[in-house]
Amino acid sequence: MPPPPEHQLIAEALSLSQGIDRAVLKLILTRGEGGRGYRPPSPAHPRRILRLTPWPDHPEGWRSAGVRVRYCQTRLGHQPLLAGLKHLNRLEQVLARSEWSETDVAEGLMLDIDGRVVEGTQTNLFALLDGRLVTPPLERCGVAGVVRRLVLESARALGLRVVEEVLDPARLATAEASFLTSSLVGIWPVRAVAGVAFDPSRVPTELTAAVLAAAFRP
Secondary structure (H helix, E strand, O other): OOOOOHHHHHHHHHHHOOOOOOEEEEEEEEOOOOOOOOOOOOOOOOEEEEEEEEOOOOOOHHHHHOEEEEEOOOOEOOOOOOOEOOOOOOHHHHHHHOOOOOOOEEEEEEEEOOOOEEEEOOOEEEEEEOOEEEEOOOOOOOEOOHHHHHHHHHHHHOOOOEEEOOEOHHHHOOOOEEEEEEOOOEEEEEEEEOOEEOOHHHOOHHHHHHHHHHHOOO
8 A cells, every 4th residue: 555645644633633632543544445345446546534632541550560461362363474464354252252241350361372462452562571571473374563562672772571472361470460552542551450469560661651751751
């Protein structure tokens, strides 16, 4: 898909958000209209969709006291061609998110078909293990979120040992701390997952401060 001009996106985003102090601006880019079947249109005439919605009203305490998390039964299939991308086919996440309705459960962790922990339904996962910051690799499935990348960059800049490494529920249960990331939550410390408790205060404060300063600066 040919990308739209950056100046055009900036102008449209500023126009849509004019006078708004805080909200969520989502940009969707599609290849455009085509005929029946799955063959993409050629040449492509991409369509831009800009959507402005209210900022989510998550409890403020989740950022400090941590969140309660569960495991989802819905598994992520492997598709290396799409791994890491924020594409529009999120049916697996929709099915996973429909598995619980408890308001005190902030997120659900998703495993792949081999039983490896990959990510949350709308977040990325990090764990502090043996003095290292570990996050699951995403070469087979999952979304490489922008705040995930920011955490990796910030952790290395702070001198923290950070690696992409396979996690399963048993290994995650031995972690000293765990946290979730996304562009809407920044960093959420995990307080408990599947009956295993974590200490939110063990999440490196200097890392949290660096990420929040970069991702949520005025």
